[in-house]
Amino acid sequence: MARRPPRRRRRWRGLAVVLVVLALLVVAVGGVVAVLDSRHPAPPKAQVCFAGQGDDQYALAPAQADNAAMIAAVAVRRDLPARAATIAIATALQESRLINIDYGDRDSIGLFQQRPSQGWGTVEQIMDPIYATNAFYDVLIKVAGYQDLPVTEAAQAVQRSAFPEAYAQHEPRARVWASALTGYSTADLRCDLHEAEPGSGSAKAVQARLRRDYGKLPTKVTTPAADAKTGATITVDARSLGDDARSSWSVGQWAVATASELGTVAVQVADQRWDRGADGWGTSTTSIPAGYARITLAPDED
Numbered sequence: 001m002a003r004r005p006p007r008r009r010r011r012w013r014g015l016a017v018v019l020v021v022l023a024l025l026v027v028a029v030g031g032v033v034a035v036l037d038s039r040h041p042a043p044p045k046a047q048v049c050f051a052g053q054g055d056d057q058y059a060l061a062p063a064q065a066d067n068a069a070m071i072a073a074v075a076v077r078r079d080l081p082a083r084a085a086t087i088a089i090a091t092a093l094q095e096s097r098l099i100n101i102d103y104g105d106r107d108s109i110g111l112f113q114q115r116p117s118q119g120w121g122t123v124e125q126i127m128d129p130i131y132a133t134n135a136f137y138d139v140l141i142k143v144a145g146y147q148d149l150p151v152t153e154a155a156q157a158v159q160r161s162a163f164p165e166a167y168a169q170h171e172p173r174a175r176v177w178a179s180a181l182t183g184y185s186t187a188d189l190r191c192d193l194h195e196a197e198p199g200s201g202s203a204k205a206v207q208a209r210l211r212r213d214y215g216k217l218p219t220k221v222t223t224p225a226a227d228a229k230t231g232a233t234i235t236v237d238a239r240s241l242g243d244d245a246r247s248s249w250s251v252g253q254w255a256v257a258t259a260s261e262l263g264t265v266a267v268q269v270a271d272q273r274w275d276r277g278a279d280g281w282g283t284s285t286t287s288i289p290a291g292y293a294r295i296t297l298a299p300d301e302d
Contacts, residue, residue, distance in 0.1 A: 072181030073213035090174035183250035201263030201297025244291035
């Protein structure tokens with residue numbers, strides 16, 4: 001008569017079977033998760049722009065940064081102080097979140113939620129961000145001592161809002177962004193953006209946007225070599241805007257703030273360079289004179 005195996009041995013065999021089954025389940029579940037991940041990949045990293053340093057650092061989405069750049073450029077073009085740009089950016093943050101919207105309270109529209117019924121212009125005019133920004137500045141500069149007023153008082157003198165204290169909350173962010181975009185703070189504005197699509201940059205588009213925001217500035221376009229990994233380079237002569245160093249930093253940081261829209265991959269001012277995909281500004285191996293900024297675009301499509 002055969003002897004039965006010890007119970008301990010049978011228990012170990014049973015445990016081994018359980019472990020094998022569990023291992024197969026883990027492999028199967030991992031395969032399902034991998035298939036699901038391939039069908040539904042993780043969303044791309046959010047794009048964001050920053051101005052300022054350390055605790056005094058404030059973020060904007062690329063579309064907001066693009067509009068802030070325009071508002072500050074118009075102030076520079078009109079030879080207005082950085083304080084004017086601070087007031088205007090704070091106002092637009094409160095009124096529209098710095099987005100050129102075509103709706104609002106009653107007939108309010110645009111960046112500053114200006115109302116056609118209150119004499120700000122036609123709907124078409126107000127929806128033009130350059131017109132709307134100039135209209136805001138036209139009224140602001142008539143406010144006595146606006147440069148010395150708190151942002152909330154200066155903005156309210158223009159807007160006549162039902163909630164005048166609301167502008168104050170945006171002053172720190174607006175001040176930091178205005179300082180960078182008017183060139184007072186250097187190498188202070190950077191954007192974390194997705195890789196630029198080939199062909200997304202156009203020298204003519206950059207020149208047209210510069211002309212729209214700053215007025216007519218001399219530019220020189222350099223066409224890349226056939227095997228270059230970047231597109232055209234636009235060298236901007238900003239000396240007509242005032243102080244050479246400050247003007248070049250205004251245009252340079254404007255170029256970073258508009259990079260998402262214009263397909264910019266690199267910007268250089270003096271010996272500092274911002275590269276799309278890099279962490280902020282770094283030192284370049286070359287230098288360009290004060291009063292100039294250099295903008296490099298994405299490569300052309302194959």
